Amino acid sequence: MANTITIDPVTRIEGHAKVSIHLDDQGAVSDARLHVTQFRGFEKFCEGRPHHEMPSLTARICGICPVSHLIASAKACDALMAVRIPPTADKLRRLLNLAQIIQSHALSFFHLSSPDLLLGLDSDPATRNIFGVLEKHPQIARDGIRLRQMGQQIIEWLGGKRVHPAWVVAGGVSQPLSTENRDRMRAFVPEGIAIAERTLGWFKKGLGGYEDEVRTFANFPTLFMGLVSERGEWEHYGGTIRVMDATGAIVADGLDPSAYETFIGEAVEPWSYLKFPYYKPLGYPDGIYRVGPLARLNLVQRTGGERGDRELAEFHALQEGAVTGSFHFHYARLVEILIAWEAVERLLDDPEILDERVRAFAGPNALSGVGCSEAPRGTLLHHYRIDANGVLTWANLIIATGHNNLAMNRGLLQVAQAYVKADRLQEGMLNRVEAVIRTFDPCLSCSTHALGQMPLEVTLVTADGRELDRRYRASELGG
Amino acid sequence: MTVLVIGYGNPLRADDGAGWHAAHALADEVSHGVRTMAVHQLTPELAAAIAESAGVVFIDASRDGPPGSLATRTIEPDARGGAMTHHVRPSTLLAAARVLFGRCPPAAIVSIGGERFDHGEQLSPTVAAALPGALAHVRAWVARFRRMGAEGSATCTSSASANP
Numbered sequence A: 001m002a003n004t005i006t007i008d009p010v011t012r013i014e015g016h017a018k019v020s021i022h023l024d025d026q027g028a029v030s031d032a033r034l035h036v037t038q039f040r041g042f043e044k045f046c047e048g049r050p051h052h053e054m055p056s057l058t059a060r061i062c063g064i065c066p067v068s069h070l071i072a073s074a075k076a077c078d079a080l081m082a083v084r085i086p087p088t089a090d091k092l093r094r095l096l097n098l099a100q101i102i103q104s105h106a107l108s109f110f111h112l113s114s115p116d117l118l119l120g121l122d123s124d125p126a127t128r129n130i131f132g133v134l135e136k137h138p139q140i141a142r143d144g145i146r147l148r149q150m151g152q153q154i155i156e157w158l159g160g161k162r163v164h165p166a167w168v169v170a171g172g173v174s175q176p177l178s179t180e181n182r183d184r185m186r187a188f189v190p191e192g193i194a195i196a197e198r199t200l201g202w203f204k205k206g207l208g209g210y211e212d213e214v215r216t217f218a219n220f221p222t223l224f225m226g227l228v229s230e231r232g233e234w235e236h237y238g239g240t241i242r243v244m245d246a247t248g249a250i251v252a253d254g255l256d257p258s259a260y261e262t263f264i265g266e267a268v269e270p271w272s273y274l275k276f277p278y279y280k281p282l283g284y285p286d287g288i289y290r291v292g293p294l295a296r297l298n299l300v301q302r303t304g305g306e307r308g309d310r311e312l313a314e315f316h317a318l319q320e321g322a323v324t325g326s327f328h329f330h331y332a333r334l335v336e337i338l339i340a341w342e343a344v345e346r347l348l349d350d351p352e353i354l355d356e357r358v359r360a361f362a363g364p365n366a367l368s369g370v371g372c373s374e375a376p377r378g379t380l381l382h383h384y385r386i387d388a389n390g391v392l393t394w395a396n397l398i399i400a401t402g403h404n405n406l407a408m409n410r411g412l413l414q415v416a417q418a419y420v421k422a423d424r425l426q427e428g429m430l431n432r433v434e435a436v437i438r439t440f441d442p443c444l445s446c447s448t449h450a451l452g453q454m455p456l457e458v459t460l461v462t463a464d465g466r467e468l469d470r471r472y473r474a475s476e477l478g479g
Numbered sequence B: 001m002t003v004l005v006i007g008y009g010n011p012l013r014a015d016d017g018a019g020w021h022a023a024h025a026l027a028d029e030v031s032h033g034v035r036t037m038a039v040h041q042l043t044p045e046l047a048a049a050i051a052e053s054a055g056v057v058f059i060d061a062s063r064d065g066p067p068g069s070l071a072t073r074t075i076e077p078d079a080r081g082g083a084m085t086h087h088v089r090p091s092t093l094l095a096a097a098r099v100l101f102g103r104c105p106p107a108a109i110v111s112i113g114g115e116r117f118d119h120g121e122q123l124s125p126t127v128a129a130a131l132p133g134a135l136a137h138v139r140a141w142v143a144r145f146r147r148m149g150a151e152g153s154a155t156c157t158s159s160a161s162a163n164p
Helices: A051-059 A066-081 A087-119 A130-136 A138-159 A179-216 A257-262 A293-299 A306-316 A328-348 A405-419 A427-439 B014-027 B046-051 B090-101 B125-151
Strands: A003-008 A017-023 A029-036 A223-228 A240-244 A250-255 A264-267 A276-279 A368-375 A378-386 A392-398 A457-462 A467-471 B003-008 B034-039 B055-062 B070-075 B107-113
Touching: A017 A405, A017 A427, A029 A405, A051 A066, A051 A378, A051 A392, A066 A087, A066 A368, A066 A378, A087 A130, A087 A138, A087 A179, A087 A328, A087 A368, A087 A427, A130 A138, A130 B090, A138 A179, A138 B046, A138 B090, A179 A306, A179 A328, A179 A405, A179 A427, A223 A293, A223 A368, A223 A378, A240 A257, A240 A293, A250 A257, A257 A368, A257 A378, A276 A405, A293 A306, A293 A328, A293 A378, A306 A328, A405 A427, B003 B014, B003 B046, B003 B125, B014 B034, B014 B055, B014 B107, B014 B125, B034 B046, B046 B090, B055 B090, B055 B125, B070 B090, B070 B125, B090 B107, B107 B125
Parallel strands: A003 A467, A017 A457, B003 B034, B003 B055, B055 B107
Antiparallel strands: A003 A017, A003 A457, A017 A029, A223 A240, A240 A250, A264 A276, A368 A378, A378 A392, A457 A467, B070 B107
């Protein structure tokens, strides 16, 4: 008699998800699925809107990553207008995206994942939250808060507000950067770098204590995908797409994001609203790939900064070939915070950042446009089609969490096979099921364009469909 | 030290944005010694600004009371259930301010009973009509916290009264 375990809701993620664990007739785990149970249909209700509204509209997909959507959407609009935006606008958008990466990684690492890391995956769930961290490790909590503050302050200074800034527009940005704000942002850099290095030092020291998690948290060979710069360095805004396999071999390089349909397919499964993108040349589901911090670090050998390069070399030394353990998403986020601060420093030290020509103006000149950038969680693609009047007739968004969907499901299966030992759900197992999902830092609000409460439901189900056990954790995130 | 007013809620969700709208309204008449913030959600980093304030007044929409009803009370720091992600409770933020930054000012909340929480940028007429009354409560708390600040008695244990 086979069984299913369900975990619902998954906590400390952005969005609402349910996990079901299926047992075979011998009581061994045969399958595990992450069900994304909400649907918003953003792509559909954008139809009929003028294309230049899209950056502001799609930014409303999410209160966590509005900046990422703004940037990818504005780039898609640049393509519809067939304009090359002024160099300073390019740099200012980069600055905004880097601030978003810093503040989002800080949220993921310090506020969502550090309770698992600092207090232990078997600790009491009632205290295994950021408040437990705050009481036992106040310096780390203060550092997390400070990083968030600085990232969000930069966003506010650039965009006028922290959430849903309307400063990024089709053709560039709406306002140049003032000298005063440049100087205020520049003053953050040494502190930001110091926090990133301090946290990396602490994290690396404790890494040996997580051998089991490293081994079992979505650690398997997949492809890795993401943007790299023209020089093959770490990239987050421009460049082309590189695909690497688990041995570290480059499978494809220089791929034009606007031709994504030639190399990315999107499969659907009846049990989830989240689509399953895959690398087309390998088919579904063999074309499984990962995006995001882990992928971005795997893909490159240089970051553009000395401190980042040193940390990247150490990161690569974890494993021959690509680093395949998803637990190392956490590590990669910390390295990326450092890389981002160094990139912020370079941009702010460039006198061109203060240039006042920051926007190109044009009407629609192409009927189809793709925008691609690296959101904190991974590659983000916006594709729009418009009519001759510039009105949207079709949209397709491929979100980082979607790219990682196949890997998250396979990761759940791996961790369930390692930790589910009975026909009942135990706390430590539940925690690990949740924690493997959190390594990906999924944003379900974005990926399904989901709406509503953000609570983990796990069910344990037999082969004949009988529910053996069910656990539900009320939302920690509110609605 | 300034008094911090934090209005929070989603202005794209009709009455859920009542606190956000109230903070904006108050910012237009902001006086010396008051800092106003309108935010979608309470976030951990607000703990730093709270620790630096003479007092904090939160303004939020509520599903508890009848539409348009007003409720106000003091808030004490409370770490229980304190998952501090991108959405936290006022009491958790106060506790975070005390633990992390060594200071927790007196705090109060003014809640406005909401009627509609679906999509929309407009407040319902009932809630819009209740906004001036909510602002009067906020001003009274601000005056009290400024007074306490001037007297040097502004700590979180000194706000234990349901009314300003």
